[in-house]
Every structure is written in structure tokens, then in C-alpha cells.
Amino acid sequence: MSGDGRPAPAPGAWRALGRAAVPRATRGQLLAGLLCAVLGFGVVAQVRQTQVAGLEDLREADLVRILDDTTGRADRLAEEVRALEQTRRELTEGGDSARAAERAAQERATAYGLLAGTLPASGPGIVATVTDPAGAVTGTTLLSAVQELRDAGAEAVQVGSTRVVASTAFADAPGGAGAGVLVGGALEQPPYVVRAVGAPDTLATALDIPGGVRETLRQLGAELDVSTGDEVVISALHAVSEPQYARPAR
Amino acid sequence: MIAAVGLLVGVVAGVLLQPEVPLWLQPYLPIAVVAALDAVFGGLRAVLDGIFDDRVFVVSFVANTVVAALIVYLGDQLGVGSQLSTGVVVVLGVRIFSNAAAIRRHLLKA
Numbered sequence: 001m002s003g004d005g006r007p008a009p010a011p012g013a014w015r016a017l018g019r020a021a022v023p024r025a026t027r028g029q030l031l032a033g034l035l036c037a038v039l040g041f042g043v044v045a046q047v048r049q050t051q052v053a054g055l056e057d058l059r060e061a062d063l064v065r066i067l068d069d070t071t072g073r074a075d076r077l078a079e080e081v082r083a084l085e086q087t088r089r090e091l092t093e094g095g096d097s098a099r100a101a102e103r104a105a106q107e108r109a110t111a112y113g114l115l116a117g118t119l120p121a122s123g124p125g126i127v128a129t130v131t132d133p134a135g136a137v138t139g140t141t142l143l144s145a146v147q148e149l150r151d152a153g154a155e156a157v158q159v160g161s162t163r164v165v166a167s168t169a170f171a172d173a174p175g176g177a178g179a180g181v182l183v184g185g186a187l188e189q190p191p192y193v194v195r196a197v198g199a200p201d202t203l204a205t206a207l208d209i210p211g212g213v214r215e216t217l218r219q220l221g222a223e224l225d226v227s228t229g230d231e232v233v234i235s236a237l238h239a240v241s242e243p244q245y246a247r248p249a250r
Numbered sequence: 251m252i253a254a255v256g257l258l259v260g261v262v263a264g265v266l267l268q269p270e271v272p273l274w275l276q277p278y279l280p281i282a283v284v285a286a287l288d289a290v291f292g293g294l295r296a297v298l299d300g301i302f303d304d305r306v307f308v309v310s311f312v313a314n315t316v317v318a319a320l321i322v323y324l325g326d327q328l329g330v331g332s333q334l335s336t337g338v339v340v341v342l343g344v345r346i347f348s349n350a351a352a353i354r355r356h357l358l359k360a
Contacts, residue, residue, distance in 0.1 A: 013298050013356040028304020032293070033256030035311045039286040040260025041269070046279050048264070049271045 114156055117163040117238030121156035125197035125232035126204050132190035134221035139170035139181045141220065142192060145213045146170070152206030154196040156234045160188035163236040184238075200228035253293075277326060278319035281338055285318035286311055288342045291349035298356040318342070 055063065113119035128145070130137060146157055146164055157164040160183060168184040180189040196203055204226050207213045214224045271279055289311040296302040318338055325334025354360065 016298055016300060017357070026304065028308065029252045031308045032304060032311075033252035035286070035308060036253045036256035036290065037260035037263070039283065039290060039311075040257045040262075041264045042260075042279060042283045042286065044261050044264025045269045045271050046283050048268065049276065049279070 115165075116240055117156070117165040117236075118240055120233070120235045120237065121197050122231060122233040123155075123197045124200050124228075124230050125154070125156075125195065125234075126200050126207075126226055126228050127232060128194040128196070128207060129225045129227075130190065130192040130194065130217060130222055131225070132192070132220075132222045135179075135190070136220040137181070137190065137192065137217065137222050139172045139183075141213075141216060141222075142181055142183070142194075143170040144216070145194060145207065148206050148209075148213050149194070149196045149198070149203055152198060152202045154198040154203055156197040158195040158234045158236045159183045160186070160193060161236050162186045162188065163234065163238040165238045168238075195232050195234050197232055197234055200230075204228055253290075277331065277335075278322050281318040281322045281335055282315040284339055284342045284346075285314035288345050288349070289314045291346050291353070295349045295352045295356075298353055 055066070058066070110119065114121050130142075130145075142159060146159065149157055162168070162183040164183070169182070171182040173180040173182050173187055180187050181192070182188075207224065207226055217224050289307070292310060293302060293307040296307070321338050322331060322335050325331040328334075
């Protein structure tokens with residue numbers, strides 16, 4: 001290198017370079033080579049680092065812009081999440097309300113079935129047995145007994161083997177006294193067994209009121225025997241015919 | 251020659267090893283590299299001027315990198331790290347350019 005002290009004139013610059021390029025294993029040369037190796041290593045490492053660099057090397061303005069972008073995107077996504085959750089809620093509640101409506105419809109159908117006499121009913125109630133040795137009990141008497149039970153809150157009533165509904169008619173059977181009673185067109189003969197589902201005590205009391213069913217029957221020479229029960233089964237069904245004229249009004 | 255070989259070896263080693271720059275070194279390595287480049291160009295110029303000295307080169311190389319890193323560190327501590335880094339890079343860049351110009355005049359006579 002320049003250690004030889006010879007001046008290196010300008011035209012000999014290339015020669016100086018060539019001389020410098022001659023490898024000499026001096027300690028300084030080796031050290032310089034080592035440092036240059038470190039430099040090359042550092043350059044490569046830094047270049048690689050820069051290529052994989054994340055946000056920490058960015059300028060403040062870039063960071064602000066990126067932050068704005070990210071915030072905006074987060075807002076949009078949050079809005080989307082809200083909308084989707086709203087939709088999901090609506091769908092879920094829609095399913096719930098549909099199920100609830102179905103359940104309510106089912107319950108209504110059951111209640112109507114019980115009222116219309118198309119479903120068998122059971123529950124606490126009374127069984128009233130009318131013995132009529134004199135054959136003096138008429139359809140009117142039975143009807144008043146049924147009406148009394150209805151007034152007392154009977155929810156399902158059966159006379160003999162006939163379900164009593166709103167349209168059930170009571171009539172005296174042709175053939176005079178003692179021939180029986182036509183209940184909804186079916187002939188019932190004494191003893192008449194009247195089953196009613198409702199509050200048992202209320203129903204029993206309703207038949208016992210002064211001037212009521214029991215007294216009337218006694219005057220006719222008939223006997224009324226009432227037993228209350230926790231499980232009175234009303235198994236007779238009323239056949240509902242399709243209405244011929246009536247249609248649901250809108 | 252050894253220096254050029256060393257540079258090549260270093261580059262190849264860096265490419266092959268794929269080093270991960272440790273976190274504590276990340277702010278200082280770029281400045282240190284620029285400072286080292288400045289030292290190398292200064293050394294090259296000294297070769298062409300005929301005044302190259304191994305010891306001077308080694309000392310200037312190490313001192314340059316250490317001082318550059320120190321300045322950046324100081325700037326970081328003072329809260330002006332990025333500005334000071336820019337200043338150091340500008341100064342070193344100017345030096346590199348002047349050295350490169352001298353080298354160019356030596357080699358190309360222009």
C-alpha cells in the first residue's frame with residue numbers, strides 16, 4: 001500500500017490501485033479485510049431487515065395514514081358486524097315467534113277442541129247420577145241441570161254417552177213419560193249419568209242451591225246422587241260437521 | 251485485495267446465513283453501515299492518494315461506526331433520533347460523495 005513511501009502520481013492511480021490489490025498478509029490488511037467482511041455482512045443484514053421491516057421503520061405521516069385506513073376499515077367491519085347481528089337476531093326471533101305462534105295455535109286448537117267436544121277431556125269434576133223411578137224427568141230438567149253446571153264453570157259435560165256442546169239439544173223421547181230423553185238426537189234412558197269437568201265443589205254446590213236442580217228433581221220423585229272426583233273422564237266426542245253456509249267473515 | 255475479498259465473503263455470508271438483526275441493534279445498524287461505507291471510501295481515496303495506512307483505516311472504520319451509532323443513540327435518548335439520524339446520514343453522504351469524487355478524479359482524470 002502506501003507504506004513504501006513512494007509517491008503515487010496521478011497517472012499511476014490505476015497502478016496504485018493495482019498495487020493495493022496485491023494481497024499481503026499483514027495484520028493491518030487482514031484486519032481491514034475482516035472489517036470489510038463485517039461491513040458486507042451488515043449491509044446484507046440491513047437490506048434484508050429493511051425488506052421485511054414492518055411498521056416501526058415508517059414515517060409518522062405514513063403511520064397516521066395507515067392508522068386512518070385501519071380505523072376506517074375497522075369501522076366499516078364493525079358496521080357490517082352490527083348489520084349481520086341484526087339480521088341474525090331477526091332471523092332467530094322470527095324462528096322463535098313462529099314456534100311460539102305454532103305453540104299458541106296448538107293450544108288454541110286444544111282449547112277449542114275441548115269446547116267443541118271433539119277432544120276427550122279429563123280432570124277434576126263431578127259425576128251426577130239421576131235415578132228416575134217415576135219416569136218424570138224430562139229433557140227440560142236435564143237441560144236445566146246442564147245449564148246449572150255450565151254456569152258453575154263446567155268446561156266439558158257428558159250426559160250418558162253423549163257429549164254436550166253448545167248445539168246439543170235436549171228433547172223428550174217420543175213414547176211418553178219414562179221413555180227417556182233425546183240428547184243431541186241420541187236416546188238416553190234413566191238413570192241419567194251426567195259427567196262434568198270443572199271445579200268439583202263449585203259444580204256440586206251449584207246443583208244443591210235452593211230451588212235448584214236437586215229440589216226440582218226431588219219434587220219430580222227423582223234422586224240426584226253427586227260424587228266428586230279428581231279424575232273425571234269425558235270420553236264421548238261430538239262429531240263436528242262442516243258448516244254448510246257459514247264462512248269466516250273477513 | 252484482501253479487503254475486497256473480505257467484502258465479498260461478508261456479503262456471501264450474509265446471504266447464506268440470513269441473519270436476523272437483533273432488536274437493540276436495529277436503529278443503529280443502518281447508520282453504522284453508512285459510516286463504515288464512508289470509512290471504506292475514505293480508505294480507497296487514501297490508497298489512490300498514496301497515503302493509505304492500515305491502522306488509520308481500522309481506527310477510522312471502527313470510530314466512524316461507533317460514533318455514528320452513539321449519535322443515533324443520543325438522539326433517541328433526546329427524542330430527536332430520527333432527525334439526528336437524517337443529519338448523520340446527510341453528513342456521511344456528503345463525505346462519501348466527496349471521497350467518491352476524489353477517487354473519480356484519480357481514476358478517470360475527470
